[in-house]
Amino acid sequence: MDARLRRVNKEIADCKSDKSSRVTIDLVDDNPFHLIGAFDGPEDTPYEGGRFQVDIVIPDNYPFQPVKMKFITKVYHPNISSASGAICLDILKDAWSPVLTLKSTLISLQSLLCSPEPRDPQDAEVAKHYMTSKSSFEKTARYWTMIYAGGPGEDGAGRPGKDAAKDEIAMAGLDRAHVAQFEALGFDRSKVIDVLRRMNYRGANVANINDDRVVEELLK
Amino acid sequence: MSSDYEISDDENEYYDEEDDEMEVDYDDGSASEIEVDAFGDDFKVAVRSERKLYEVDYTSLSQPEIEKIMQTDVDHISGIFGVEPAVAAQLLRHMNWNKERLIEKYMDNASSVAVAAGVELPPREPTPPPPKASSSRLSSTGPQRTTRRTTAENLKSSPKSKRTTPLVEESKEFVCPICFDDTQTEFMSLICEHKFCASCWKEYITSKVRTEAECKIACMAEDCNIVALDPFVEKALGDDRETWTRYQELLVRQFVSCIPHLKFCPYPSCTHTVSCPSAATKSSLITMVPIVTCGASNTHVFCFGCPIDTDHRPVVCAVAKMWLQKCRDDSETANWIKSNTKECSKCQSTIEKNGGCNHMTCKKCKYEFCWVCMGPWTEHGTSWYSCNRYEEKNSVDARDAQTKSRASLERYLHYYNRWANHEQSAKLSMELYTKTEKKMEEMQVTSELTWIQVQFMKKAVDVVFRCRMTLKWTYAMAYYLASGNEKELFEDNQRDLERAVEELSELIEAPIDPETIMTLRQKVTDKTVYVQKRNEIMLEDTAKGYLEGRWKWNVTVEGFDSA
Ligand SMILES: [Zn+2]
Ligand SMILES: [Zn+2]
Ligand SMILES: [Zn+2]
Ligand SMILES: [Zn+2]
Ligand SMILES: [Zn+2]
Ligand SMILES: [Zn+2]
DSSP states (O other), X not given: OOXXXXXXXXHHHHHHHOOTTOOEEEESSSOTTEEXXXXXXXXXXXXXXXXXXXXXXXXXXXXXXXXXXXXXXXXXXXXXXXXTOBBOXXXXXXXXXXXXXXXXXXXXXXHHHHSOOTTSOSSHHHHHHHHHOHHHHHHHHHHHHHHHHOOOOTTSSOOOOTTOOOOHHHHTTOOHHHHHXXXXXXXXXXXXXXXXXXXXXXXXXXXXXOHHHHHHHHHO | OOOTTOOOGGGGGGSOTTOOSSSOOOOSHHHHTSOOOTHHHHHHHHHHSSSOTTOOOOEEEOHHHHHHHXXXXXXXXXXXXXXXXXXXXXXXXXTTTOXXXXXXXXXXXXXXXXXXXXXXXXXSSSOXXXXXXXXXXXXXXXXXXXXXXXXXXXXXXXXXXXXXXXXXXXXXXXXXXXXXXXXXXXEEEOTTOOOEEHHHHHHHHHIIIIISOOOOOBOSSTTOOOBOOHHHHHHHHTTOHHHHHHHHHHHHHXXXXXXXXXXXXXXXXXXXXXXXXXXXXXGGGGTOOOEEEOSSOTTOXXXXXXXXXXXXXXXXXXXXXXXXXXXXXXXXXXXXXXXXXXEOTTTOOEEEOOSSOOEEEOTTTOOEEETTTOOBGXXXXXTTOOTTOOOOOOGGGOOSHHHHHHHHHHHHHHHHHHHHHHHHHHHHHHHHHHHHHHHHHHHHHHSSOOTGGGHHXXXXXXXXXXXXXXXXXXXXXHHHBOSSHHHHHHHHHHHHHHHHHHHHHHXXXXXXXXXXXXXXXXXXXXXXXXXXXXXXXXXXXXXXHHHHXXXXXXXXXXXXXXX
16 A cells, blocks of 8 residues: 555544544545644633634655645634735744654644744734734734634624624724724725734834824825 | 867867967958957957956866765864764764864864764753754744644654664564554664664655755654764665765765855756856955856856856856846836837838847838847948947936936836847857758858868857857946946947947858858958957956956945945
8 A cells, every 4th residue: 555645544543533632634525635634722822712724735755745734714823824824833844754743733733823933923914913912912813713713702702603794903903993093084994904904003013103104005 | 277268279270270369360351440459459468378367267076076075074084083984974064064163163072063963862861952953933032832742652762872873673563653554674773763664764865865955864753863874875775876876966065065166067967066266255256257167068157156057257246146136127128129020110011030130121121220229220330330338318307207217217228128139149140050050061062162161150150149148248237337438448349349240140141152152251250250359358358347446337236346
């Protein structure tokens, strides 16, 4: 039997037999080299209560080359692209070892959610948000967990239905008053949100940004 | 010494015996009307010396020759440290072949160097995790991202003894933690004793070498820093000699990349190296353009000083790089220039360029014009030919930004147009090669000329190609040259070379008539010699200008005094 196939089959079987970690690996279709992994958001983090899905592609010379993984579930995290789900993690690149498994790698992703490293970001805007105000960042990350990963939300009260309208201001991690201030000048709300997010108009950073510069950006 | 520009002795046989390259007598009508300017004297002096001013001194080395140099270092280290050659080699690779630094560090703390190089196990007691090359994020200040990583159970056994030879053993119970294939019976491990089956080792090393072009093979166990030494790699690869050869080539490449005066030939699948100590420092690159050939093939021409793998004389590396970047940035604006068709400015019919010559004649209205500037050709044959010069408009009063940016675009297009045209014409004249060969066959039939005597055509095409390359880069240079006397002299040389090249270009595309073939041969041969001379003057004078610090730029160029 093909060595790669034997190894992947064994990994899937081992993962199935171990229920304690709540890490799952499933086939997308009949192709054993394209899988979907899933794990719970770690406790005591903004990701708690969410369930996160990961797209897994097994390269031709696996396990001698690292497995390719990216988040399917949208995640608000400095080392994960908020747009594409791409992940910045050493073991997915040059620190990969053939003894690592799909399951151990998924557990590494879970631990990545516990310990963001904003100095080596995948998503620069999210990283800036994290550095500017950790509490504001966590609030946004929790909101994303509620919207995309089925998390409980801010007050733990309940999850919005599937069709619940997303609050764009909360999604961008901005202050309502700030958005309203520039909206009042006659700018479109989505434009204001976009510009303020890009400029990291949050927390203590607001004092560093001249209103004229914001308007200048809005006029572009 | 081998250079594209050097005229080797055997090429001289294409000419009559008295056609000595060095002392050409311009006694036929076409040459005497051309004034040999002030640089002529310098040119004559320079050409007599062994190496021309625009050439650089270098040697080319084959892979075995480099391996010999590496082996000398390895033997030296092996001798003074009292370690096996394979260990010495890995220590040197780890220190990027800086032998002095290795000796110094090793004398200071042999163990820490050996551990960092992956040839010795870290001390067992307070075991700090081995430093990870890739991750600044795993520094002591940052949170450890991979703390929850699981480690395969069977890898936890702690190492017992140091061995330098691979461990191969048979086992019934042990299953390889990578392939889980219980039919595997042969296992290998490095001094860390992390055991894996021979087949996994082979695949792993093959993947590293072939897919990643990596010659540092670390142990497959997680966080294990021990490196596979050459005898282990060779044994693990077994009968796959091709991968072993590739591995050795990667080792040579790694060595070459560590030594400033060495550079690996950038041409695909070539394994030659050039040694050029005089161009090894950045500061040397403001006074020379170190164009070299690797020694494996005459066509492997590249710059020692920068990543451009063509001859970019006479422009220094920093300016050539700026120009290429500019062209990339403005590629869309200038794309139309590259097209092979233009409209006749008199009758508007479409004209296609299919030769290298820029003297165009409209098929329909017979209007003769210059392909580059679209001006009438009659103005180009005369002494006031100035197709190459950009007349800086008195644009001082161009106050508004739009006029200014239009003026600067126009200026750029002037140079880019000519740059692109020489490149295109050079390519087209290469296509002429085949045509030329046919022509030469024809000539042998229609005239008394022997094969060797008809070589003048081939030679002429060669010279045209080479000189168009020079011309091409002179436009990059002129774009950045600060206006003034020096630039004007530069453009005089450029104009003289360009005119000569265009004339030769026209000659070699002329139809062959058996009646006049002897005259044509004489004309082409004379013109070829003259064009070569103009090219020499162009290159020689620019090279001299660099040494004298004569060239001033209109922008700040790395290494030069600011503009
Ligand atoms: Zn194996
Ligand atoms: Zn090991
Ligand atoms: Zn070569
Ligand atoms: Zn260069
Ligand atoms: Zn016409
Ligand atoms: Zn012209």
